[in-house]
Amino acid sequence: MINRLDAKFKSLTEQGEKAFVAYVAAGDPGYEQSLEVIKGIADVGADVIELGLPFSDPVADGIVNQMAAERAINAGMTTLKTLQLVRDFRKTHETPIVIFTYLNPVYSYGYEAFVKDAKEAGVDGLLLLDLPPDEALQNAELIQSKELKHIRLIAPTSPMDRIQMLAESSEGFVYALSRTGVTGAQAAPSASVAETVSVIKKFTDTPVCIGFGINTPDQAQAVAEHCDGVIVGSAIVKQIAENADNQEVASIVANFVKPLIEATKRG
Numbered sequence: 001m002i003n004r005l006d007a008k009f010k011s012l013t014e015q016g017e018k019a020f021v022a023y024v025a026a027g028d029p030g031y032e033q034s035l036e037v038i039k040g041i042a043d044v045g046a047d048v049i050e051l052g053l054p055f056s057d058p059v060a061d062g063i064v065n066q067m068a069a070e071r072a073i074n075a076g077m078t079t080l081k082t083l084q085l086v087r088d089f090r091k092t093h094e095t096p097i098v099i100f101t102y103l104n105p106v107y108s109y110g111y112e113a114f115v116k117d118a119k120e121a122g123v124d125g126l127l128l129l130d131l132p133p134d135e136a137l138q139n140a141e142l143i144q145s146k147e148l149k150h151i152r153l154i155a156p157t158s159p160m161d162r163i164q165m166l167a168e169s170s171e172g173f174v175y176a177l178s179r180t181g182v183t184g185a186q187a188a189p190s191a192s193v194a195e196t197v198s199v200i201k202k203f204t205d206t207p208v209c210i211g212f213g214i215n216t217p218d219q220a221q222a223v224a225e226h227c228d229g230v231i232v233g234s235a236i237v238k239q240i241a242e243n244a245d246n247q248e249v250a251s252i253v254a255n256f257v258k259p260l261i262e263a264t265k266r267g
Contacts, residue, residue, distance in 0.1 A: 001120070003096075003124055003125075003149055003172070004095075004096035004097075005048065005096045005098070005124045005125050005149050005172040005173065006172070007096075008047055008048065008096050009172075009173060009202040009207045009228070009229075012047065012229075013207075013228075017231060017265055018224040018227070018228060018229050018230065018264050018265060018267050019048060019120070019173070019183050019207065019209060019228060019229030019230070019231070019264075020045065020046050020047050020048075020229065020232070020260065020261045020264045020265075021046070021047065021048040021050055021098075021168065021173075021209055021211070021229055021230065021231040022041045022046040022047075022048070022049055022050065022219050022229065022231075022232060022233075022236055022257060023049075023050040023051075023052060023065075023100060023211075023232065023233030023234075023236065023237070024038060024041070024049070024050075024051065024052065024068075024083050024208055024233075024236060024237060024240065025051075025052040025054055025065065025068035025069050025071075025072050025237060025240075025265055026051045026052060026053055026054060026072060026077060026081075026082040027054060027071075027072035027073075027075055027076075027077025027081060027082065027085065028054075028068045028069075028070050028071050028072040028077075028237070028240055028241075028244075029072075029075060029240060029241075029244035029245075029249070030075045031075065031076070031077065031081065031085065032242075033249055033250065034038070034072070034077075034169070035084060035085060035088055036249075036250035037240060037249065037250045037253050037254075038051070038085075038089055039089065039092065039093060039250070040250040040251060040253060040254035040257075041236075041253065041254060041257050042045060042089075042093045042263060043254065044254045044257055044258040045258070045261045045262075046095060046097070046257065046261060047095070047096065047175075047229070048096045048097075048098060048229075049096070049097050049098070050097075050098045050100045051082065051085070051086070051097055051098070051100065051232065051233070052065065052068070052069065052100045052101065052176060053079060053082050053088050053099055053100070053101035053105055053106075054068075054069040054070075054072040054073045054077045054078075054082070055069060055101060055102050055104060055105050056069075056073065057102070057104070058102065059130075060102075060129045060130070062234060064234040064237050064238050064241065065234060065237055066232065067083070067241060068237045068240065068241065070143075071241075072124075073110040074160070076180065079105050079106075079108075079114070081119040082099070083117055083118060083123075084121070084124045085248040086118070086121040086123055087121045087122060089122070090121070090122035095122050096124045096125070097122065097124055097125075098124060098125035098126065098127055098149075098151055098172070099118060099123050099125070099126050099127070100127045100129070101126075101127070101128065101129070102124075102128065102130050103128050103130050103131045106126075106128065107199055115147050115148055116147065118147075118148060119147035119148055123148060124148065124149060124172070125148055125149035125150070125151050125171070125172045126148045126149070126150060126151065127151040127153065127175060128150075133150075133152065133165070133166065134165065147195045149171040149172030150169075150170075150171050150173065151170075151171065151172050151173060151174070151175055152166045152167070152169060152170040152171075152174055153175045153176075153177065154166050154167065154174055154175070154177065154196075154200055155177045155178050156176075156177060156178070156192055156195075156196045158260075160199070163199055163203065164202075164203045167200050167202075167203035167204040168203050168204060170204050171206065171208050172206070172207075172209070173206060173207040173208065173228070173229060173260055174200055174204065174206050174208045174209065175209060175211055175231065176196055176197060176200055176208050176209065176210050176211070176227070177196075177210075177211065177212045178193050178196070178210050178211065178212045178213055178214070178223065180190075184250075193210055193223055193226050193227065194226040196210075197210070197226050197227045207228035207229060208227050208228050208229075209227060209228060209229035209230065209231050210223050210226070210227045210229070210231065211230075211231030211232070211233065212231075213233050214230055214231070214233040214235070214260075215232075215234075216235075216260075217259045217260055217262070217263035218263065220232065220260045220263040220264045220267065221263040221264065221266050221267045222267070223267065224263070224264045224265075224266070224267020225267045230260075230264045230267070232257075232260055235256075235260075236253060236256065236257060239252060239253050239256045240253060241251060
């Protein structure tokens with residue numbers, strides 16, 4: 001069976017459309033609300049959902065996503081519950097899901113067990129923020145799994161030989177950073193997006209999606225002109241934070257995301 005990520009990007013390419021990738025923290029602000037949020041995002045047309053597995057020390061994330069992880073953990077979210085969230089989502093939706101996390105919770109769970117259970121739950125890809133692929137080569141269990149697509153992060157400051165290595169080993173899609181830093185720390189993507197994408201595409205046919213600093217429909221459209229997809233995270237998470245106590249949080253988030261999706265499709 002073809003991986004949902006591969007099927008989605010193949011379909012988008014055939015239609016001449018760009019992908020919209022939405023990030024949220026699993027279990028933020030609570031399990032049921034989180035399930036309704038990701039369903040709502042899928043229903044308004046998100047092509048891929050990046051689901052953050054809550055971790056107590058998310059050093060690559062800015063304060064917005066750090067607080068989301070803390071809210072989720074305080075609400076009782078765990079790795080097991082994150083996989084259950086995916087199972088519950090899969091009862092009604094086929095939107096591709098990528099687990100976005102750090103190595104610690106995955107390795108604590110048991111890497112091989114996590115990959116197996118995640119695939120069975122309905123996860124399609126895995127992005128381990130703090131596991132460079134060249135270091136993974138030193139641990140056989142980290143490179144033998146074929147069940148999930150391994151998403152690569154590429155920064156605009158990466159040297160050419162590293163960009164080549166990451167691009168050539170990429171699967172599903174490449175997560176290209178529009179700038180350096182942590183998530184949500186700046187207000188806009190870098191002006192060098194086109195150059196970043198052009199360099200990556202010298203080494204791979206894997207779709208390239210741009211994330212970091214995309215907050216508005218205008219920004220989404222501008223970035224989409226230069227890549228295969230747009231990733232929005234902190235701006236969505238901020239909407240969840242501001243409406244965490246509102247029973248209509250899922251609808252509020254969906255209404256926020258919809259114009260971003262429409263703008264991306266125009267890119």
